Amino acid sequence: MRLEGVTKRYRGQQEAAVDDVTMEIPAGEIVMLVGPSGCGKTTTMKMINRLIEPTDGRILIGDEDVTHKDPDDLRRSIGYVIQGAGLFPHYTVGDNIGLVPKMLKWDAKRIRERVDEMLDLVSLDPDMYRNRYPRELSGGQQQRIGVARALAADPPVMLMDEPFGAVDPITRQRLQDELLSLQDELRKTIVFVTHDFDEAVKMGDRIAILNVGAEIVQYDTPDQILTNPASDFVESFIGHGAALKQLTLTRVxxxxxxxxxxxxxxxxxxxxxxxxxxxxxxxxxxxxxxxxxxxxxxxxxxxxxxxxxxxxxxxxxxxxxxxxxxxxxxxxxxxxxxxxxxxxxxxxxxxxxxxxxxxxxAMSSIETTSAGPSARDTAEE
Ligand SMILES: Nc1ncnc2c1ncn2[C@@H]1O[C@H](COP(=O)(O)OP(=O)(O)O)[C@@H](O)[C@H]1O
Ligand SMILES: [Mg+2]
The missing domain is CATH 3.10.580.10 (CBS-domain)
Structure with missing residues (x-):
């Protein structure tokens, strides 16, 4: 996916919310957009599936300029997951997951099978959950259904806007782990917005650190950003205890x-x-x-x-x-x-x-190989 000079000016605003952004998102990778509130993350995402029309610029998926594609068609080929899952409360879990396949006019049997397959994929027992309503689920389960719904029509691209922002830390960790194992299998191209730098380091193949106007301050692998932050702004994101943050680079x-x-x-x-x-x-x-x-x-x-x-x-x-x-x-x-x-x-x-x-x-071996602040100060807090 390629954004070329993408700009969004909202009516009546002096500064562009997204100002001339150019970036490439490699197929099959997770790219994290991290930046302070209001810097234009959500606007950037919504221009990719055209929930918001860009003022200027082009967005290419493969060789196709999606800024000229029918927006409804486009949205069916892009999975979209938002905070709180955004499930339809008066639809069952099954109907929520089957929504896009239904719009694509799949036959009823194929939709039913797909719903069960998706529930299984996100570790929820189909017999137990397909007929429930969203209010009968925990926050973490709703978020899983949100992911299942986005994946149902097997779109090559997924947009995730702070998807795990509203759940408790332990549930968030599980959801992150599950998404990573899914991604091992599925190899989707994922753009994932977060304001949590730890989440970015854990989930991202690459991270784009954004400032106001969605200005890309650094776009690199987590490892490179931690070891060679491009500016004070990036360092302020990494914060203190870089060695502790490096624990996020090591998996169990x-x-x-x-x-x-x-x-x-x-x-x-x-x-x-x-x-x-x-x-x-x-x-x-x-x-x-x-x-x-x-x-x-x-x-x-x-x-x-x-x-x-x-x-x-x-x-x-x-x-x-x-x-x-x-x-x-x-x-x-x-x-x-x-x-x-x-x-x-x-x-x-x-x-x-x-x-x-x-x-x-692991912490002390990191400490001797990085020039970051001492791990010990942070560890003993
Ligand atoms: N519909 C809108 N109309 C006018 N301004 C908006 C609208 N949506 C967002 N903005 C402004 O655009 C900027 C970027 O917003 P947003 O993309 O939501 O940021 P983020 O997701 O990074 O928090 C902010 O200054 C916000 O106030
Ligand atoms: Mg946002």
Missing amino acids: RDVELHDAATTHEGDDPADAARKVREIGREHVLVLDDRDRPQRWLSLRDLEVPGRLDRVARDRDLDLVSGQSTLNDALDVMLTSSHGVVVVTGPRNRYEGVVRVETIMG
Whole structure:
């Protein structure tokens, strides 16, 4: 995708909201637009799918100048995800996801199959969710439906405008991880707006840092922006603790996992306690019959005979995946009392744990290779 001299002047305003922007967005990559509120991010996005008409300039997708294309056709070929998902409240989940396929006149059976396929893709059980209404879903689930709806007609391009801005941090981390694993498979061309620099570093193949008028101050890989910020303005975005921010560049899948002591529902608590002592720890992780983590139990808990007969899932047990960054893992760790974070893989199966030592180790190796501010000051806050 290529923006050439794209400009938007709103009526009655002196300065252009988007002023002569030229940039190229490589196919199959995620490009993040980051910048302060009012700098023209949303206006830029809405010109790409022509919810807003540019005053000047051209936008090419492939070889086609979309500024001359029928806007309705165009919008059906571009997925659009906004904050709060923007679902139609009086439509079921299924009808929301099937909206664009229906406009494209797919037959009913194909739409039904596609809806279920999309629900599956965003990790929601089709039987449980297809007939619900948006108000019957959590914020994170609504946002997943928003992504499913945008992907339903398999558009090559997706525009995402602060899609995860309205959910809590843990849900946001999960949604980000899910989108990254989807992208591994789907290879869409994605333009993603955020005002959160950490999100930009985590999600972006490239980041465009914008100032007022959507002026591109720096357009580069996350790594380059962190190590060679182009100006004071960019540095102000990176902020303090660049070494800590660099934790966002390292994924959980890049570090060596440790083994926790694990046991299964129905096992003998005395055996479990022995395993815990063998590796010199205090807690055992209970897994269900499909190896999905349920909860931590302490050595003291295990003294109760029959304690493993039935083990309910701990709703506060926060998990990370290989896609998560070490920064995410650290966040989870700081709110848990175990000094470790549980890592799950495909089908939420237990894979291992990240220990706090692993994160500290990653931080100190970053500290010696970057000239950024000391990691230690930030880490001890
Ligand atoms: N419909 C509109 N009419 C007039 N001015 C607008 C309109 N939409 C946005 N603007 C102005 O254009 C500038 C860019 O807005 P926007 O693209 O929404 O920024 P961002 O998404 O980066 O916060 C702001 O100064 C905003 O006030
Ligand atoms: Mg905006």
